Amino acid sequence: MEKVKVFIIDDHKLFVEGISSLLAEEEGLELMGYSLSAKEFLSRFDDVLPDVYLVDINMPEINGIELAKTIKIKRPDAQILALTMFDDYEYVEKMIKTGVNGYVLKTASLKELVQAIKTVAGGEKFLGTKIQQLIFNRIGAQNPFQNKPKEAKPHSLLSDREKEILALVAREYSNQEIAEKLFISERTVQTHRKNIFSKTKAKTIVGLIKYAVQNGIVSYDSGKE
Template sequence: MLVVDDHTLVREGIISLLSGDPFVRVVGQAETGEEGVAKALELRPDVVLMDISLPKISGLEATARIKAKAPEIKVLVLSMYDNDEYVIQVLKYGASGYVLKKAMAQELINAIKTICEGETYLYPSIATKIVNQVVRSTDKAKVEQDPLTERENEILAYVAKGYTNKEIAELLNLSNRTVQTHRANIMKKLDFHSTVELVKYAIKKGLASVQSGENGYLTQ
């Protein structure tokens, strides 16, 4: 993991917090957006922990540049701002998750593990705000004409509640690859490109409710 923050004490504090977890290995650090982009492209870490307010270029711009040249790198934004519209903008720039700086060490580790599994992570206190914002936006899906199969609706419900592909596979006695295929088919049928859109659609259909779960997802 690469840690990008313009405050030395913050960077060192984060690295110290994560050092005790065997899942996380910090391979580098940077203090500006430009340096963060350069080191990300040089070191190719699995995850970049990106502060949003950086000198020279912002964390948003740095995220966009990294994703443009190395889309396989996951970016987890670390910020003090608890604002739903701001978070949506961050996700549109390509970030895989959003965590507040007040997060406990275990919450940060959970977020890192979640995005490494290909999921999107939202800090619990802002998950409901994000969903409310998305629900108010223009609805791309026509819920009345359900294009999904019974199995796809079942998987969609679990996705909206925050279950990972692996967890869904275990619950439904399916292979992880089968769940991934169903999920890809759902995205294709609905012409969706993000988990946020899936959650919105599931809420419209009554498959999930707007309540924040412990892991930053939704529960019914």
């Protein structure tokens, strides 16, 4: 049985090196390599023809959404698996609309990631466990026959990752400290912060902290650990 050839496009070097070493040891998979930017990858597109592309979303110059579109234009039968930290419905929807074959969070287990790769390589669709729940909750919330909660929870607007970052912001962690603590890039932290400001409608850090306290994300006596 032929091995599934995999290529990774992700700008987070430490993550890429880590996941590459793990996938290289998996039976049935062959890691062809990786690119740390979409631009660099596209410059040698024709030299890299894997069975499955693992694509991050938050990348400089060309993001994963635009990259997925470009890959599909150049190679319509390409199998693309989004591998990202973003657990927002909007990102899932945008990636699916580009024609990607699967969406998995970087927090998923290695077992789930390998399953996703092999499923997508076989021409089928795959959504990670948390993404399935996200979509189910989103669609379920639109059901007119479903009993609505007496009081909507404002913080439900935020994804789990955004709540996690907001809690750290409220504890006066810098972007660099948050990135190091959560093992993500500073740019990913910046993107999440931008989304948090937009969703909470806060205009300042003080406004964010007030929101976090009012919604039980942090307490008044919270501080750096």
